[in-house]
Amino acid sequence: MSENKVFDVAVIGGGIVGTGIAYELSKYKLSVALIEKSVQVTQGATKGNSGIIHAGYDDPEGSLRGELAAKGNKRYDDWSRELGVGLKRPGSLVLAFDESGIEYLNKLKKLGDERGVPVEIISKEEVIAAEPNINSEVIGALRAPTAGIICPMRFVNFLFKNGVKNGVTPFMDHEVTGFELSDDKIQKIITSQGNISAKIVINAAGAFGDTVSSFAGIDKYEIHPRKGEYILLEPHPDYNVNHVIFPTPTKESKGILVVPTETGDILIGPTSENLHKNSSDDLTTSNLGLQEVFNKTRQLVPGLHTGLTVKTYAGNRAQPNTNDFIIEKYNTPDNFINAIGIRSPGLTAAPAIADMVIEMVEEITGALELKENFETIKFESIDQSKKALSNIEWADSLTPNLDSPSMPLMEKAWDFGVKKELYNYFCFSDRGLGVDLGATFQNEMIKILLERGLNYNEILFRLKDSQQVTVKE
Numbered sequence: 001m002s003e004n005k006v007f008d009v010a011v012i013g014g015g016i017v018g019t020g021i022a023y024e025l026s027k028y029k030l031s032v033a034l035i036e037k038s039v040q041v042t043q044g045a046t047k048g049n050s051g052i053i054h055a056g057y058d059d060p061e062g063s064l065r066g067e068l069a070a071k072g073n074k075r076y077d078d079w080s081r082e083l084g085v086g087l088k089r090p091g092s093l094v095l096a097f098d099e100s101g102i103e104y105l106n107k108l109k110k111l112g113d114e115r116g117v118p119v120e121i122i123s124k125e126e127v128i129a130a131e132p133n134i135n136s137e138v139i140g141a142l143r144a145p146t147a148g149i150i151c152p153m154r155f156v157n158f159l160f161k162n163g164v165k166n167g168v169t170p171f172m173d174h175e176v177t178g179f180e181l182s183d184d185k186i187q188k189i190i191t192s193q194g195n196i197s198a199k200i201v202i203n204a205a206g207a208f209g210d211t212v213s214s215f216a217g218i219d220k221y222e223i224h225p226r227k228g229e230y231i232l233l234e235p236h237p238d239y240n241v242n243h244v245i246f247p248t249p250t251k252e253s254k255g256i257l258v259v260p261t262e263t264g265d266i267l268i269g270p271t272s273e274n275l276h277k278n279s280s281d282d283l284t285t286s287n288l289g290l291q292e293v294f295n296k297t298r299q300l301v302p303g304l305h306t307g308l309t310v311k312t313y314a315g316n317r318a319q320p321n322t323n324d325f326i327i328e329k330y331n332t333p334d335n336f337i338n339a340i341g342i343r344s345p346g347l348t349a350a351p352a353i354a355d356m357v358i359e360m361v362e363e364i365t366g367a368l369e370l371k372e373n374f375e376t377i378k379f380e381s382i383d384q385s386k387k388a389l390s391n392i393e394w395a396d397s398l399t400p401n402l403d404s405p406s407m408p409l410m411e412k413a414w415d416f417g418v419k420k421e422l423y424n425y426f427c428f429s430d431r432g433l434g435v436d437l438g439a440t441f442q443n444e445m446i447k448i449l450l451e452r453g454l455n456y457n458e459i460l461f462r463l464k465d466s467q468q469v470t471v472k473e
């Protein structure tokens, strides 16, 4: 690393927020660094969520997250078009099973109307006609047709690929451990692999955002992990759904959902469990959590069963003490921007968060000039070229800009030292949440890893101590 280079902007954190900001910055005449502590992007909350682009009607009045979720929902059309990455808009249904539920739906409808988000209340008959697998005790639902679903990993990988294509310098495997401060500025970013200098520093470090903020002397924020566990199922006529299905929400969360994923699987979850501050890296799943997921979602879709489980996983929401997104710039240091506390619906809000941060960058720099030669590699074009991935030398030149890696490439990753993380590494990156992962890909992958002497538990369990589904049906 050249310690002499001074980037115009450095973004810390390769989740949807940091990668989205870096991608948007790459449209301008700026030199940009993206610093991520993991070996690749999308390893935080962004890989452990429901993948829903919420319609944006239900966050509290006056909250930043409410404002940015509504804007972000619309802006996903732009990202999807620019990157060629799939966005479906199946719409969502919030189900009511009693009169108090209907009262709640009326409140949500009023919120939607006030915010200009299309929502309607539909009858029991309309719900059952649209969703034959729903519990027939339903008495009505709120339908939000603009709710969408994406594969978050694929989006982030393409934001990353395209940021890099347009000049972003990635610093993977670089953990930010401090800042050198003087004259009201961050002079240097101290990382596990040397220092990086930038005129503007943006903190998008997710669950660790409060720690990174404290390096800049801004230590009034605290972020706590709130875990959510999931079960991903292959589709089945007994439980397939067309919309994202919500129960009537609680104060803490939107509840445990049934989601038709972008690739056609069925995702059920998440739980909502507050963890100790130091447990942000705890992504284990548990029998207790998975049983709760199963019991609660079976109240919505009684035909659910877990025989076709693809995998279980968990993610940690970054729950800030402000209960809202923290997107701010400061007088001291005057070259620092926080984009932290990005709890749910942060995936939805991400493009609007990027827009807001870019406005702040513009306020600091005075003006931003668009590049004439900005262009994107779209998902379809990568898909065609993936056939050529069996040519290892050519594939090599693509690393780390891979889409669906071939088996030879995985073998190469093994030789390179990825080893027992290989399964997790590929399953949770570009392969996304697909069924192909559950069948052909997964079986091949497991065979290779067993042949190489790994133990079965290490392979099947996403993380040590995580549990496969053993729910009582």
Ligand SMILES: Cc1cc2nc3c(=O)[nH]c(=O)nc-3n(C[C@H](O)[C@H](O)[C@H](O)COP(=O)(O)OP(=O)(O)OC[C@H]3O[C@@H](n4cnc5c(N)ncnc54)[C@H](O)[C@@H]3O)c2cc1C
Pocket: 012, 013, 014, 015, 016, 017, 018, 035, 036, 037, 038, 041, 042, 043, 044, 045, 046, 047, 048, 049, 050, 051, 052, 053, 054, 174, 175, 176, 177, 204, 205, 206, 207, 208, 209, 212, 226, 227, 228, 229, 270, 314, 315, 316, 317, 318, 342, 343, 344, 345, 346, 347, 348, 349
């Ligand atoms: C269970 C669950 C369900 C959710 N469902 C939805 C949903 O359906 N729809 C929705 O809109 N939102 C949802 N969310 C919220 C959404 O996932 C998050 O708001 C979003 O992913 C936050 O992105 P981020 O980039 O801020 O954080 P992350 O994705 O956590 O990224 C932060 C990155 O910073 C890196 N980092 C941390 N510390 C350092 C350091 N010191 N140096 C360098 N790098 C560092 C991390 O490795 C990580 O890659 C859900 C979240 C969870 C957990």
